[in-house]
Amino acid sequence: MKKYTIYxxxxxxxxxxxxxxxxxxxxxxARFYPxxxxxxxxxxxxxxxxxxxxxxxxRDMADDVPRFEYCQLDEYIGLxxxxxxxxxxxxxxxxxxxxxxxxxxxxxxxxxxxSEVERIRDWYKEKGKIDVAVLGIGENGHVGxxxxxxxxxxxxxxxxxxxxTISSNEAYGKGAIPKQAITLGIGDxxxxxxxxxxxxxxxxxxxxxxxxxxAVTEDVPASYLQxxxxxxxxxxxxxxxxxxPKSQLLHH
Ligand code: GLP
Numbered sequence: 001m002k003k004y005t006i007y008x009x010x011x012x013x014x015x016x017x018x019x020x021x022x023x024x025x026x027x028x029x030a031r032f033y034p035x036x037x038x039x040x041x042x043x044x045x046x047x048x049x050x051x052x053x054x055x056x057x058x059r060d061m062a063d064d065v066p067r068f069e070y071c072q073l074d075e076y077i078g079l080x081x082x083x084x085x086x087x088x089x090x091x092x093x094x095x096x097x098x099x100x101x102x103x104x105x106x107x108x109x110x111x112x113x114x115s116e117v118e119r120i121r122d123w124y125k126e127k128g129k130i131d132v133a134v135l136g137i138g139e140n141g142h143v144g145x146x147x148x149x150x151x152x153x154x155x156x157x158x159x160x161x162x163x164x165t166i167s168s169n170e171a172y173g174k175g176a177i178p179k180q181a182i183t184l185g186i187g188d189x190x191x192x193x194x195x196x197x198x199x200x201x202x203x204x205x206x207x208x209x210x211x212x213x214x215a216v217t218e219d220v221p222a223s224y225l226q227x228x229x230x231x232x233x234x235x236x237x238x239x240x241x242x243x244x245p246k247s248q249l250l251h252h
Pocket of ligand 1: 046047048049050051073074135136137138143144145165169
């Protein structure tokens with residue numbers, strides 16, 4: 001059986017603190033740190049309910065979080081600046097403004113999506129890979145907006161959202177969810193030096209087990225993690241980890 005570093009956390013507070021400490025180690029250990037601003041570690045952060053205790057823990061030490069460049073993971077297509085459904089707005093308020101992270105590689109939701117995807121791909125060609133990718137997982141195994149059947153080698157691309165993704169994101173209560181999005185591809189995430197997967201809640205238990213120990217298949221996008229060559233850490237709560245063999249867990 002494959003071995004992963006998996007932290008099981010007893011409550012939201014310890015989840016947030018554990019995720020924070022794994023994240024800080026990753027950022028401090030990133031190859032560029034602490035050189036010039038243009039060489040800051042490139043960090044991907046997820047939206048969703050899962051990371052909220054992590055962001056709260058980061059805000060509690062806002063002035064002491066090392067500088068990094070925030071790189072957007074995914075975004076809906078067709079929303080105007082300032083729309084509260086925008087993931088860029090969500091993260092701006094939740095974490096980027098409080099931490100005073102000014103270097104931001106944001107996707108433009110209102111731009112022509114094809115040109116925007118080209119711009120993002122060119123940016124990564126010029127800059128290189130992601131240093132630290134913090135990710136969540138959808139109930140259908142999506143990462144970012146890489147829905148089932150996304151190709152493991154794909155770079156930034158336009159994606160049609162699964163109906164189940166639209167429904168679960170409507171539950172955030174911010175309004176109707178667009179049908180299309182731009183996402184970094186699994187090919188981009190596969191190249192990251194380090195990945196931290198955050199999982200909370202029993203609704204994620206089955207898909208997490210499948211992703212980490214089931215078949216490696218584009219039907220379960222997160223199963224790419226089994227082929228991932230970078231450093232992978234999973235931080236979860238007891239419900240999300242309930243299907244994972246006990247021998248795999250590091251208790252916290
Ligand atoms: C969204 C985002 C993902 C996120 C996922 C899980 O659709 N595109 O990046 O990881 O849903 O969200 P939650 O943590 O709310 O379950």
